[in-house]
């Protein structure tokens with residue numbers, strides 16, 4: 341084989357980490373590296389709930405990719421991947437046509453999971469990209485403007501479907517911004533209601549129950565009403581149908597935000613890669629089944645080995661750590677050390693969900709629960725660590741919170 345070509349699909353946490361590490365590990369003579377991403381920027385997905393209510397402006401959430409990669413080493417292509425054909429070692433792009441590869445890294449992230457609930461695609465807003473977060477922010481303001489001019493006989497009802505990580509973080513941020521929204525649209529507190537609908541008996545299912553209850557207490561004090569044990573059945577222009585204990589009812593909505601599910605990028609399901617429910621069960625070295633030259637990372641993967649059973653959800657931390665192992669393994673493969681590949685072992689740094697700017701909840705690597713100011717501080721430290729990993733001290737200095 342001549343100089344091999346590595347294609348990295350997606351410049352989210354996993355893809356950008358792989359690219360940044362590879363540019364340090366491989367010389368120009370070792371391999372051609374191409375990074376393909378839909379946009380010219382990487383975005384901090386973990387900050388999207390803040391962007392969705394306007395706390396963080398777009399320019400702080402977006403990081404121009406060319407500012408963090410060495411464009412002499414990496415050929416960066418802004419385009420949308422449309423097909424992955426691993427049998428042919430070929431990837432199709434919307435504008436640039438087909439690209440062939442020797443090694444492929446699939447890091448295309450997540451999409452909204454609708455669970456086939458009618459109306460989610462057409463009537464629900466989501467927070468899964470900068471575009472969607474911006475759209476939600478603008479639509480909320482537009483609807484509040486219309487409401488302000490109307491007779492205000494019923495409250496403006498902001499309904500969030502799903503009390504998981506994203507839903508809780510969004511509610512925390514939204515309730516922080518509520519006083520300024522009321523002032524901006526000249527409304528009273530009783531004009532706006534904020535509802536959270538959760539299928540389980542507490543928010544943050546999968547997290548510690550005490551933390552879920554703490555989160556609900558904080559958010560209730562900030563004006564959120566929780567409907568627990570209630571499943572969304574269908575979504576309509578101005579109401580949702582829900583079911584509780586076998587009984588259905590309609591809940592009026594002025595705006596409905598769906599935060600209850602994510603799934604791997606649909607391109608996995610449409611590709612010829614072996615997958616389970618659209619997600620690739622990777623080997624310990626992070627390779628796809630029967631495809632030794634294809635690495636799959638981040639939210640496109642399921643990790644099945646016993647060692648990783650503790651991983652319960654997709655996170656930026658997992659994506660970053662996988663990106664590092666993938667880069668090291670690619671270096672070894674290219675330098676002829678295929679018998680020295682590393683296995684991925686996830687190092688838990690703790691997971692913290694914010695409840696607005698002055699409160700948070702989380703579990704640390706040693707299972708210690710954290711609340712309040714301590715959790716806020718630890719979340720900031722985690723966020724700044726990610727910034728440093730992506731863009732070093734200049735990035736940390738410019739964008740730190």
Ligand SMILES: Cc1cc2nc3c(=O)[nH]c(=O)nc-3n(C[C@H](O)[C@H](O)[C@H](O)COP(=O)(O)OP(=O)(O)OC[C@H]3O[C@@H](n4cnc5c(N)ncnc54)[C@H](O)[C@@H]3O)c2cc1C
Nearest residue numbers: 350352353354378385420421449638639654655656657659
């Ligand atoms: C609101 C919110 C808050 C979160 N908070 C946290 C948190 O506090 N801590 C934590 O650890 N995790 C958090 N997460 C989860 C975390 O963001 C994801 O697990 C992480 O982003 C996954 O990284 P990834 O690299 O797999 O994919 P992504 O970061 O989603 O990156 C995928 C990239 O691929 C690009 N792409 C997609 N499709 C195509 C295509 N067809 N062609 C070209 N490019 C494409 C996208 O534009 C994107 O740049 C949060 C998620 C959300 C939505």
